[in-house]
Amino acid sequence: MSDANRTEFTNPSTFILLGIPGLEMAHVWIAIPFCALYIMAILGNFTILCIVKRQTSLHEPMYYFLCMLAVSDVGLCTCILPKMLAIFWFNSKEISFNACLTQMYFIHSFSVTDSGILVAMALDRYVAICHPLRHSTILTNLAVAKLGLAVALRSTVFSLPYPLLARQWPYCRTNLIPETYCTNIGVVNLACADTRISNHYGLFVLFCVKCLDVFIIAVSYIQILRAIFHLPTKDARLKTFGTCISHLCAILVFYFPGLFSSLAYRFGQNVAPHFRVLMSNVYVLMPPMLNPIIYGMRTKEIRDRLLWLFAHKGK
Template identity: 70%
Template sequence: MQETPFSLRVGHLLPYSMSDSNTTDFTNPSSFILLGIPGLEAAHVWISIPFCTMYAIAVLGNFIILFIVKIDPSLHAPMYYFLCMLAVTDLVLSTSTVPKMLSIFWFNSREIDFNACLTQLYFIHCFSAMESGILVAMAVDRYVAICKPLRHSTILTSPVVGKIGLAVVLRSSILVLPNPFLARRCPYYRTNIIPHTYCEHMSMVKLACADIRINNYYGFSLIFLITGVDVFFIALSYTQILRAIFSLPTKDAWVKTFWTCSSHLFATLAFHIPSLFSILTHRFAQNVPLHFHILMANMSILVPPMLHPIIYGFKTKQIRNRLLWLFTHKGPKVFSWCSGSKANHRAELAGDMVLSPLS
């Protein structure tokens, strides 16, 4: 017996069908249908296993980071404030996509309300931009800790860190805000079936039988205003950091100092490489198979939240020791604030070593 096509099987869920799309005149559908990963529907259950595992690690790891920083006063420093911001952003970013994705894989729950789709679109793009901005702030913290260690405590005070965090939130919220409105203004005539696991801006507007040049132009502008600017400032920070490192007298000092930046560098690469690959393939690589593009888009959402707590938990001695102490009560306690050089203490917090002035 021949299997009924999916588009016909869910016809009762659709506000319109593909067959009458040319005769029905309306502004927006009431809901969309997310296909998941087109071409790999038979493997959805198997794909869900690593996705669910990565999500569980991301949630557990980021909550542990937040808990450890909260209970340990010695971690109340700029580096760890930024790390907490990154953890919250990772939690929101992954939670805005993965539960619906898993419901598609496990329960074939493909329908999503139109307004819920726009909300998910906004959260994905907003918190992706926010995460990029936080990584820039962490790069600035690395620059100050290495290049101006004696002034670290006076430059990056708690009010300054708060203002940086507020600026990152406002920039992302305001710049991404037009996206859902631009998507809403498009009339959707052809179909309401989105070949994706979540509501992404370009995947939605490509369904519209209308001029979407404004959407394309604004999407390109966001790439330059957010990703381009952030990558530029991160590269600029590391250029200054490398100049400071190479001015040190011995190779051993080079390695130790650069090691203090490795956590942030790994976190930055884990976020920007999958994200840039997904953006570029979506817009320019038309010959890339659709299922491969969707898988990479999901990796850009899942991999960074999973890797960030692992990277910082493994690389940061204070977090590692506190975690060991919490579980075994045998690890060394994390040191607390004490008298002495604040610069040296800040340097220890920054990279598990005391840095000498480089500026």
């Protein structure tokens, strides 16, 4: 085999994203709810951003972190949905090798960013409830900006190895990926080399980054609950705990589908492929769509502002 042919053989110019295995005939109809979820996510998160920007009373750490989460959520679903809809509606399944690795990077980057922001929000709730008199001095605008920068840098550092490792493998098998977007496992499984380092790194990020984030959040809420139980009245305890409900819901919406999706890819040999792919899509779309609803319904300041806007438009 000539060098030219070998280069073309081991470095595919394109991958083919097959969509949802076994449900190809229903792709057109499956795309409709996915498109609706995407539109709701975009509108909801931009509404949050506009409200926080215009309402000076919301210029506080919790709402700054909420804006960071909104931007990250929009980025996460936007790097996946347009190509997914192109597959479902226009049968545009080809994606270039470099575009596939770029998509892989951004998926992991925004996912790690979301996790880091949820940790920052947990720390904000901890300081607000356990050290209320020092909240404004501890979480200054500069401290919030530094936390946001640290979260962004962390996501970059931990996400770059995914495409860098995937790029170094030789690909001499099929270029068909039974997914709707370029997952690390979906791409690496096509390599004809020992890719254990890529698989081990994926587990490292799952357990040593996201599980560490969950641990920090859990410790924060243990301290929060201890402080709440020391409050003098039941009404005070309920009111204080109520400020954490939105954040707790966002945590559940983000981590549980993500954990199931990650474990199903690695250990769920008996999980139906179409169900696994659907769950990975739900993991990407549900948090960006639900977070604005959760915070809009549970946060009085945002809810009041929304009601005022709707009332004003109705006149």
